Amino acid sequence: MNYKGQAHKVGDHIDTDAIIPARFLVTTDATELGNKCFEGLEEGWVKRVNKGDILVGGKNFGCGSSREHAPIAILGAGMPVVVAHSFARIFYRNGFNMGLVLLEIGDDIAGINDGDELDIDAKTGIIKNLTTNKEIRSRPVPEFMAEILAKGGLIPYVREKVAQ
Amino acid sequence: MAKTLAQKILQMHCREEVKEAGQIVQCETSMVLANDITAPLAIDSFRKMGAKRVFDREKVALVCDHFTPNKDIDSAEQVKKVREFAKEMGVVHYYEGGNVGVEHALLPELGLVGPGDIVVGADSHTCTYGGLGAFATGMGSTDIAGAMALGETWFKVPESIRVNIAGELEKYTTAKDIILHLIGLIGVDGALYRALEFAGPVVDQLEMEGRMTMANMAIEAGGKVGLFPSDQKTLEYCSQKGFENAIEIFPDAGASYYRKVEINMTGMGPQVACPHLPDNVKGIDELGGIKVDQVVLGSCTNGRISDLRQAARIIEGQKVNPKVRFIVLPATPKIYEQALDEGLLGIFIKAGAIIGPPTCGPCLGGHMGILASGEKCLATTNRNFKGRMGSLESEVYLGSPVVAAAAAIAGEIIHPEKL
Numbered sequence: 001m002n003y004k005g006q007a008h009k010v011g012d013h014i015d016t017d018a019i020i021p022a023r024f025l026v027t028t029d030a031t032e033l034g035n036k037c038f039e040g041l042e043e044g045w046v047k048r049v050n051k052g053d054i055l056v057g058g059k060n061f062g063c064g065s066s067r068e069h070a071p072i073a074i075l076g077a078g079m080p081v082v083v084a085h086s087f088a089r090i091f092y093r094n095g096f097n098m099g100l101v102l103l104e105i106g107d108d109i110a111g112i113n114d115g116d117e118l119d120i121d122a123k124t125g126i127i128k129n130l131t132t133n134k135e136i137r138s139r140p141v142p143e144f145m146a147e148i149l150a151k152g153g154l155i156p157y158v159r160e161k162v163a164q
Numbered sequence: 165m166a167k168t169l170a171q172k173i174l175q176m177h178c179r180e181e182v183k184e185a186g187q188i189v190q191c192e193t194s195m196v197l198a199n200d201i202t203a204p205l206a207i208d209s210f211r212k213m214g215a216k217r218v219f220d221r222e223k224v225a226l227v228c229d230h231f232t233p234n235k236d237i238d239s240a241e242q243v244k245k246v247r248e249f250a251k252e253m254g255v256v257h258y259y260e261g262g263n264v265g266v267e268h269a270l271l272p273e274l275g276l277v278g279p280g281d282i283v284v285g286a287d288s289h290t291c292t293y294g295g296l297g298a299f300a301t302g303m304g305s306t307d308i309a310g311a312m313a314l315g316e317t318w319f320k321v322p323e324s325i326r327v328n329i330a331g332e333l334e335k336y337t338t339a340k341d342i343i344l345h346l347i348g349l350i351g352v353d354g355a356l357y358r359a360l361e362f363a364g365p366v367v368d369q370l371e372m373e374g375r376m377t378m379a380n381m382a383i384e385a386g387g388k389v390g391l392f393p394s395d396q397k398t399l400e401y402c403s404q405k406g407f408e409n410a411i412e413i414f415p416d417a418g419a420s421y422y423r424k425v426e427i428n429m430t431g432m433g434p435q436v437a438c439p440h441l442p443d444n445v446k447g448i449d450e451l452g453g454i455k456v457d458q459v460v461l462g463s464c465t466n467g468r469i470s471d472l473r474q475a476a477r478i479i480e481g482q483k484v485n486p487k488v489r490f491i492v493l494p495a496t497p498k499i500y501e502q503a504l505d506e507g508l509l510g511i512f513i514k515a516g517a518i519i520g521p522p523t524c525g526p527c528l529g530g531h532m533g534i535l536a537s538g539e540k541c542l543a544t545t546n547r548n549f550k551g552r553m554g555s556l557e558s559e560v561y562l563g564s565p566v567v568a569a570a571a572a573i574a575g576e577i578i579h580p581e582k583l
Contacts, residue, residue: 013352013441015549022528025201026231026238028208040551060353060386064549065528066288068205068304089357089388090288094304144188144318158213158310 001101001122003081005053009114010041012058016065016091020073033069034076046077054118057084058109062091071098081120083127083138085109096145097154103127103138111136166416168324169391170359173299173413177282185323185422193223194281194298196311199267199524200228200239202286203246205305210312218253219315225257225276226250227267230524232260235531265496265522268292268380268464272372273496275405279394279413284311288383289464289546295376296402297394297413302383322388323422324359325350326415329366331430336580338474339374340466340544340564342366343381344435346427348445355387358422361415362392366429372401373470380465381546384442433579436542437562440550448567448579455487458541459572460553461565462493462520463527466544469499469506471565476508478569478580484516485575491533493520517572529553535560542571 010018018040020033027033038045055074061084062070071094074082081101095102101122112118116131125138141149151157165183167175175182177191196219198206203226218224226246231239243260250258257276259265268289271277279297283290286308293300303317311317329342347354360382367375375392382390392398394413402410434448461467461475472494484490492512494500500522503509509519526533527545535541535554540561543553548560561577570580 015547017528017547017549017552021551022201022230022530026236026242028205040549040556043556060356063352063386064288064547066286066290066302066304067201068286068306069201071304072205086353086356088353088386090302090304090383093307097304097306142188142320144320154306154310155209155212158215158313162213162215162313 003052003054003120003122005118006050007054007056007112007114007116007118008049009056009112010058013060013063014057015063016067016070019062019070020067025067025069030072030076033073034078037073037077049077049079051078053079054120055079055082056109056112057082059085061087063088066090068094068098071095071100075100081122083112096148099153105136105138108136166418168359168419168421169361169393169413169415170299170322170324170389172415173280173282174319174321176280182321185321187321188318189321190316190318191282192316193284193311195223195225195277195283196308197225197227197267197283197285197287197290198305198308199230199287200232200243200246201230202305202308204242206286206309206312207245207249209306209309213309213313215313218255218312221254222256224255224312225271226255227264227270228260229264229266230528231530232264232523233521262497266464266467266524269468269495269499272296272376273405273498275402275407278402278407278410279398280411284308284317289380291382291387291390292376292380292464294379294382294390295372295392297392297398299389301389322357322359324361325355325423325425326361326363326421327425327427329362329364329427329429331366331428333366333429334433336434336566337429337432338564338566339370339377341432341435342427342429343378344437344445344562345432347381347385347443348435350385350425352384352441352443353386355382355385358387360385360387360390362390367392371470372397373468377465384546434564434567436567436577437548439548439559439561442546442548442562448577451577454540454561454577455575456542456571456577457487457539458489458491458533458535459568460491460526460533460541460543460545461568462495463524463545464495465546466565467493467495467499469502471544472499472503472508475565475569476511478566479515479573480511482515482573484572487575488572490517490572491520491526492517494522496522526553542568542577544568
């Protein structure tokens with residue numbers, strides 16, 4: 001699973017109201033939610049994103065509400081990966097369940113600047129910063145989460161159990 | 165192994181032995197919850213999972229409290245979807261109309277959750293039931309769909325932070341001030357991936373509603389759960405609400421904690437979280453004349469009867485400042501009725517407050533109290549993220565019901581003793 005795109009860096013403690021404000025939660029459609037992604041940070045934020053770009057968050061990314069609309073909006077906006085210092089715990093579960101790739105890199109986050117070109121191998125967790133020519137290694141995905149990912153996410157995982 | 169409260173409760177619902185923090189365990193769920201924002205996604209996921217029925221129609225609660233009474237056609241369509249699903253599945257605990265209340269005030273009041281339960285909800289403030297000694301935590305809609313189908317889910321056994329609260333509460337200092345102070349102390353990621361466990365003399369003295377207020381905001385420190393021991397007070401509360409077979413649960417002596425935090429409340433006045441994070445907490449006297457345009461008293465944090473009583477005591481015989489919109493939302497129909505019977509609503513109305521129905525509306529910028537640019541609000545709610553309650557250029561301050569009442573009268577954030 002390789003991803004290549006431009007980094008869009010946001011700060012520490014980016015909450016789910018910033019990712020997708022509550023007033024837009026009257027739909028579950030990924031495209032509609034994607035069009036409003038980060039509307040709580042800055043009006044029209046999403047216009048800067050090209051499909052395949054990579055979101056870079058700071059500490060505690062995704063704190064706040066349990067709304068799954070947040071990872072859906074990020075995916076809907078065309079960003080398949082979030083690299084962050086750390087993730088808020090509900091968002092972390094939601095991301096994997098939705099098939100959004102999440103990589104935690106702690107203080108190494110300082111090595112990525114807004115606009116850098118990144119090349120990411122999600123399997124090995126290696127993030128190549130093509131702009132600075134430096135390499136960052138992310139913390140491995142916990143074993144059980146990897147198992148859910150391997151089954152294709154939580155929906156197929158539960159489908160298998162329901163069928164039994 | 166000596167167990168923390170979190171580990172003890174997980175063990176009660178788990179076949180394998182709970183041995184250490186970091187271990188992944190499968191646990192049976194006691195109650196699975198979703199609301200009108202999160203249930204529609206959960207229903208979609210539930211269908212995709214191929215599930216045909218919920219694991220137990222008495223152990224699923226669907227509470228349409230965020231955008232109800234429906235604010236527009238889209239929210240009405242969402243609620244319709246939830247209503248039809250509830251009917252199809254025979255969900256017993258479906259609430260939408262005159263019986264709906266703010267979910268985390270409603271479920272304990274109906275005796276649907278209690279000590280030792282594992283409650284998972286597609287709402288981050290599900291952690292409220294930790295006040296009753298339940299391992300209760302928020303998750304996303306797809307996790308909740310899985311739990312609705314299977315009656316079980318997985319948890320990473322958390323490390324715990326023990327918070328010992330000593331000293332005496334001052335006249336105008338409440339449970340809300342304790343939790344705001346703690347969040348200010350450890351930060352919005354101070355309990356990330358971990359459980360908060362409360363102990364100490366102040367905790368023993370706190371009534372159940374105060375404990376729920378504190379547990380409610382565990383998520384604001386990044387916590388997975390905020391747990392109180394289940395003691396005699398818990399048992400009495402549960403028995404009154406009709407929750408059967410409640411048991412006392414205390415952490416084992418010698419349980420191992422990631423960190424211990426000591427707080428002394430003596431001499432500490434009301435606390436206020438300033439924009440735009442819940443950990444930007446200051447003592448009220450440090451603030452100095454911040455004028456407010458709106459005050460909101462309500463929500464799953466502070467919309468219970470004791471909150472309304474505290475605020476009414478301050479506002480009785482006074483008038484709401486003409487420059488302020490004071491919105492009062494009793495959190496459930498029963499609290500509404502009780503406040504009416506006790507004359508509290510009369511006090512608020514005579515003072516010039518707006519009394520609304522039980523709804524989460526303004527807390528999340530949904531409806532019934534949206535802020536315009538440049539406006540400031542003091543709210544008893546739980547979050548003050550940028551734009552949370554409306555315009556990106558508005559500001560939300562968080563405080564207790566007594567601070568809310570004082571702000572409504574003065575038109576600015578002041579210590580209630582200065583009124």
